[in-house]
Amino acid sequence: MTTNSMDLLIEIASPINEIVDQLGANDLPYAIPLHPNLVHFTIGLFAIGIAFDFAGAFYPLEKRLFRFLALPVTRTGFHDVGWYIVLACAVITFFTVAAGFYEMLLAVPLPGIRSVIGQNAIDTMLWHAIGGVALLLIIVAMTIWRGYQRFAWRKDLGRQVSWLYLGCGALILVIMGVHGSLGAWLASEFGVHITADQLLAAGADLNEVLP
């Protein structure tokens, strides 16, 4: 595209402007974004679900410790936690991603900023969006895999999950960490949906407008 036609494109205003009178200073029709709150559940549940399957897998090593502590613990109990919590994660993550897309459509990142890894706002947003859908698919696939192991393939085995499942779970957690950091920077560096940051960028005095 030539520079000329690029200049013309920049003249097209964002469609958000058409509903701007219905939005607050944070560019949302409500004060507190939903997506970051749902994220607590996606990350927390997935991490703890995998952690308890690890605990179940290493049960033979832990047995003595639990006896020493007089704590009644069963291997099935740990694997129950691993299964139900990952299942809950898969269910709630549909809502996490849906809320994320709604709030991303309304996002107005502060201009001219680069994140810690040198990305600009739209690159961060696009990677976070694609990563979010990919992680949803991965979480659902992991849950189905987990279900097959529990109810079919490893039904009669003490260790209900394969080492490969645990390895994949650990790897996904690392990816989630990077993915989550992109999302965190959209807030803490690009000021997306943060009332104070948006007001400051608009030149307001927070001592007056945000007492």
Place this chain on the structure above:
Amino acid sequence: MPELLPPLNDKNLPWLDVIHPIVVHFVIAMALISVVFDLLGVFTKRRNLFEVSFWNLVVATVAIFVAIIFGQVEAGLANPYGASRDILNYHSTIGWSLSGVLGLLTGWRYVVRQKDPTSLPSGFLVIDAVLAALVFCQMYLGDKLVWVYGLHTVPVVEAVRSGALS
């Protein structure tokens, strides 16, 4: 205390990003899912679900102390302004109280489970409701500090450092 920490960055933090909001994943998600699985266990009469809620309660109780440690350090570096000062005070008070509530709850649950892991006293559901309400209040206050007042975000830290905001 400040001399024990690495130098502060443009978010007024001695580390890359706020850590408290990451640690609270494990308090919020685990405490609330524990309540959900207590309810599911009672209504579906599937007793193994009480094991799921018990272990999640244990994780939430361990995690809240880690969350408080990072919360206190990051609150000390937050430079709250205007009404966010009061909100931060309420958030701290409820946070410490929640650690007591969760500790008591886990202790009680441990004793109950020691006798019979397949039963749950119905009184526990009442306490569950109190726990969920406290967690929701705490989330709301913490959300306000981040999403309304932007504490530890680059533009707000900049404004505070330049003296434009106090």
